Amino acid sequence: xxxxxxxxxxxxxxxxxxxxxxxxxxxxxxxxxxxxxxxxxxxxxxxxxxxxxxxxxxxxxxxxxxxxxxxxxxxxxxxxxxxxxxxxxxxxxxxxxxxxxxxxxxxxxxxxxxxxxxxxxxxxxxxxxxxxxxxxxxxxxxxxxxxxxxxxxxxxxxxxxxxxxxxxxxxxxxxxxxxxxxxxxxxxxxxxxxxxxxxxxxxxxxxxxxxxxxxxxxxxxxxxxxxxxxx
Numbered sequence: 001x002x003x004x005x006x007x008x009x010x011x012x013x014x015x016x017x018x019x020x021x022x023x024x025x026x027x028x029x030x031x032x033x034x035x036x037x038x039x040x041x042x043x044x045x046x047x048x049x050x051x052x053x054x055x056x057x058x059x060x061x062x063x064x065x066x067x068x069x070x071x072x073x074x075x076x077x078x079x080x081x082x083x084x085x086x087x088x089x090x091x092x093x094x095x096x097x098x099x100x101x102x103x104x105x106x107x108x109x110x111x112x113x114x115x116x117x118x119x120x121x122x123x124x125x126x127x128x129x130x131x132x133x134x135x136x137x138x139x140x141x142x143x144x145x146x147x148x149x150x151x152x153x154x155x156x157x158x159x160x161x162x163x164x165x166x167x168x169x170x171x172x173x174x175x176x177x178x179x180x181x182x183x184x185x186x187x188x189x190x191x192x193x194x195x196x197x198x199x200x201x202x203x204x205x206x207x208x209x210x211x212x213x214x215x216x217x218x219x220x221x222x223x224x225x226x227x228x229x230x231x
Contacts, residue, residue: 002121004180004181004182004201004231005122005123005176005180005181006122006123006124006125006174006176006177006180006181006182007118007123007124007125007181008125008126008127008152008167008170008181008182008183008184008195008200009124009125009126009127009148009183009184009185010126010127010128010185010186010187010190010191011126011128011130011135011138011139012128012130013108013186013187014108014184014185014186014191014205015107015108015111015126015144015224016106016107016108016111016139016142016144017106017107017108018101018138020104020106021101021104021105021138022097022101024104025097025098025100025101026042026045026049026097027042028096029093029096029097029100030042030045032096033092033093035093038079038082038084039078039082045078048078048081049074049077049078052073052074052077052078053074056070056073056074057070057129058189060129060160061129061160061161061162061189061190062160063159063160063163067131067155071094071098072087072090072094075090075091075093075094076090098133098134101134101138102134102137102138103141104138104141105138105142105143107142107144108207108224109223109224110223110224110225111144111224112144113224113225114224114225114227114228115144115147116147117228118147118227118231119147121231122231123149123174123176124147124148124149125148125150125151125152125174126139126148126150126151126152127152127161127166127167127170127183127185128152128153128154129153129154129160129161129190130153131153131155132153132155132156135151135153136151139151149174150173150174152166152169152170152173152174154166157169160190161187161190161191161194162189162190162191162193162194163194164194164197164198166194167183167194167197167198167200168198178198178199178200181200181201182200182201182202182203182218182231183195183200183201183203184203184205184227185202185203185204185205186204186206186207188204188206188210188213188217191204192204192213192217196215196217201218202217202218202219203217203218203219203227204217204219204220204221205221205224205227206220206221206222207222207223209222
């Protein structure tokens with residue numbers, strides 16, 4: 001008998017290659033707004049933006065800042081680091097970059113083959129902390145919206161992964177039982193820890209082989225197609 005019936009899957013950098021889409025969009029915006037006036041190179045800009053962005057997302061996930069504050073701070077910070085205090089310019093970068101990202105359609109290696117394999121066997125749902133105005137458009141651009149029964153976002157209830165309230169909401173909204181559900185994601189602190197917190201089993205997609213996590217996930221894979229051996 002099939003153990004699981006319901007798969008809750010993270011979108012960004014699990015199925016959809018958000019890193020590639022955002023970097024391409026940022027590079028286009030960097031050139032459009034002539035940011036070379038301020039930074040040594042695009043790589044210089046990213047070296048400032050990326051670590052601060054990760055920290056802001058961690059704080060956002062804890063509910064300590066709003067989406068608006070997240071966007072304001074992450075785009076103004078690189079400029080401030082090179083002595084440019086221009087919130088209007090930072091806001092323009094934000095608007096331009098975010099308008100480009102959902103037009104890109106890169107997927108993680110093996111994503112389509114895995115989704116084709118899983119679709120006949122399971123009910124599948126995206127469970128994401130991503131922004132409502134972007135996620136459905138990204139899925140459509142990548143051609144993967146047809147594989148999923150529902151798009152469930154933290155913005156639906158104002159609570160982010162790893163908060164158990166979001167997982168409880170996802171189960172309730174989809175009519176899924178905890179025992180028959182599985183979470184698949186690339187972020188240990190949100191996807192894996194959040195699912196484990198309510199007793200949901202998990203597959204940790206860990207392509208970079210990150211170590212030092214506080215507990216062992218139910219399953220761990222380095223490539224998406226390894227999931228076919230589990231499910």
